[in-house]
Amino acid sequence: MMRLPWWTWAWPLLAWLVLAATMFLGDHGLVSALAGISLIATVFAAVHHAEVVAHRVGEPFGTLVLAIAVTIIEVALIVSIMVGTATPDVVGLARDTVFAAVMIACNGVVGLCLLVGGAHHREQGFQVEGASAALAVLGALTVLSLVMPNFTLSTPGPIFNTAQLVFAGAVSLVLYGSFVFVQTIRHRDYFLPPPGTVEVDHLARRRSAPRC
């Protein structure tokens, strides 16, 4: 096992302690704040663990492992809220979270990357084949699962019936599975840095940096 920084173990441990504290002390403002902080830190620790695994399997599987790890945490959070409470508030939680994730990734993260990259390097290049493949899949996925329910006639309102849910789930898996297959095996080169740029793997660089 590779040596891990202390905080990747310390934060989850602290989070467990805070969790135990919430059971005894109940909902207190301070306890909630502490729990929030340790939850954020624990997510960071989890993603760091995923990065270590990602590095071991190598690019381009690395970003895939990271994306899946992040999604597992997201699904765990959504499902536990869905199962835990039966209030009408939670029926749209999955949609709100997925939509927010798409907006944050495609506008927030992409925008910040282009801005920071543009400010430092004036003009930056990447492979159009990879980016447009990803956007095509994203367009199909988002419209089929998040817009289509509003227009289907089997159930009124923004809801799919059971058969449509099964279909939407299967379509999502086919689209995402095909994208992953293309990204990691069939057209790997579309997702590697374009020729002419210096190839520095951020995961590898992290490994070579001394561990604290």
Added chain:
Amino acid sequence: MSLVAVVGLAKALTPTLDAAVDWLKAPKAVVGIVIAMLVLLPEGMAAVKAARANQLQTSLNLALGSALASIGLTIPAVAAVSIVIGQRLELGLGFKEEILLALTLFLGVVTLGTGRTTVLQGIVHLVMFAAFLFLAIVP
């Protein structure tokens, strides 16, 4: 490995997060934004770091990859859960969100269509992001 344990822990901490959001009386769509931000924060930071190091390809792989994984795997998972436990599941977006989504997809195709990007495209996307956040809090 250790990831599984931490995922379980994140799940165990959820009631507290839920209670905290209730306590703040935030609109319910904000809960989704908080969850999405929480899980995307570490990856987003890695993406920005990569862009700074002139590795925009890695940034885009991370950003678009996490958006795809988020929707492509969450939808089947929650669909399965909702069928098993018989929970109602609303997936359709409101009109406002549909417009934001359509504009985001259109802009993504245009801004990432040439393979070369500058600060302008970044600012356009950030303005879209600000509009999304603002309109979520002030519907």
